[in-house]
Amino acid sequence: MLLERGPRGETGPVLGDGTPVADLIDFENYEVSMRVLNDPEIHRLELKYLFGRTWNLLGHESEIPEPSDYVMRYIGEDPVIVTRDREGEIHVLLNVCAHRGMMICRSEGGKGTQFRCPYHGWTFSNTGKFLGAPIAAQQMHGSIRSKDQLGLVKARVDTFLGMIFATWDPEAPSLGDFLGDIKWYLKLMFGRTEDGIEVLGPPQRFMIKANWKCAGEQHAGDGYHNLTLHQSLQELNAMSGSEESPVAMAGLNISANGHGLRCIDTREPFINALKGQGIDHDMPPLEKLKLSPPPGMTPDQVPALTTRFNADELRVLADFAPQVGGLFPNVGTFAVPFPMPDGMSALLSLHTFIPRGPEHFEFFNWFLVEKSAPPEMRRRMSRTSNLSFGISGFVESDDADTWPQMTQAAGGYLGSQQKLRYQALLGERKPDDWPGGGHVYDGFGKDDNQWNWWLRYADFMTGRPW
């Protein structure tokens, strides 16, 4: 991944006014031109250079558990059908008829082994194969293209911990390489049990009048905004801290291939998650975890963690659990312990930010639970999740009112020339005994993660993502 290399030399595509895309990012001064947040030309280039090449998160395997299940999703602005075939294999098909371009699937989900275009009736299998067109004797697909050439366009598909990803780029590295060192941390968030996690249902979908990158870069590691934008968390005692040591800032930022997340230092005495749990910090990790299980797990599930994690991993899970983050370019990841008036609860969530033109994006929000979670825990986590995150959650409803105004500001003549600044850099600080990979920034969360996100963006937009 190019992120690891030094200064960039490629200019990439050139915008209509003569500005090379590479010039939008000032590598010496750690600044990004605000023009990127509101420009139709850049938006079109992103569809090709970024969404057309990266691995895109489309959903979770538990949404299509049975053969012939499908859901409709988006890669950039392209609608795709995510199907599961008779053998259980997942396919991602461009939802555009090979005949005249009609969308062949108009439902967001359901069951079906075939998709029949409503326009002229061309029919495709759920693996994308062209099966036939009405009035076979007339051979309405002609004789120039063979039936094999008339299948639906297919993406490469792979999964990680049940998350379904797809890419259009035949040159893209494997999903495993694309995720890189962040995989180790994601497993601590979403891969803690043998059965794994599942969605509570189809995702929330809502439209935000903002450029998708406002949300994309924030999720790479912006812990700083918690202190002001989410100040009500502290006012409501959902997140406690002090001026010198605000809770969201105690821990380590991790960055790998543009993906990022924050490991919160749960040893801090003011951390809500551990308050009143009777935890002594000299206890072995497993004992701590029995008293304060990872978010969304029950105490009786804790002993089996040793079958999936080694001593180093258990220590990180107990003392520095990764809680909030994002995957490059447009994914949010959450495994968060959350205090409720009747005791600790938790939420697990995935977000995607799907571009809808330069000034809008669609927010997809999944809430998840352990498959093995008892019914009462599911109910509680649903309540906790809806209280705090997603469209009505009191945390994210504030974010949703911020991004539109950044986007609007970027539409002005002078606004478009202003800079997004990432000059508060902590620099790499990896504790000697830190067992995880990636770039590690131990301390007050600064701009390092998000700057790395923009470097990764630059790799894609200058045509050198791999």
Added chain:
Amino acid sequence: MTTMEQPGMAEQLERVHVGQPVHFELVEFLEDEAHALDENDLFGWLALMAPDVQYQMPVRTTRDRIDGSEFSGGMYLFDEDITTLGIKVTRLAATQSAWAEKPPSRTRRFVTNIRVFRRPGEMEEYRVTSSLLLTRNRYQESLLEFLSATRDDMIRRTEEGFRIAARTIYADQATIGTQNLAIFL
């Protein structure tokens, strides 16, 4: 997935017709409730909820009829009880940093098509369905945002007056067109 139960079909309920005194009382109650929200009297609105209230808005997805209900039985846009409603209201009305509604939206609720059914049982409870059209406006935007929905309520008569014991909101949009639901329906 659960199907949306139709009053009088899923339960054997007795219709309370337009013109009956209770129907008028419930119309007045729903209008007063809408007024409290339109006027941003959030604590006044919260006081209209029963302590055991269940306030839910299921996620809707576009589906073929053959694939069953469009409404999810497990995933919600609101999934609240009196505690979480209380936290949300307290944040919006009593903290200094609920930016989502600071400054507040201008909202207006049009409540129509009110149908009332008497529930059997010891408590005096009514199943009330209504149509809601909610307009929302923020900042200097010239256009209104719209949300339209069917509401399916359980309304209980108590010594203090009517209280909402359950509300399920069935939105018309599968993709909600407003950036957050820091408002109530």
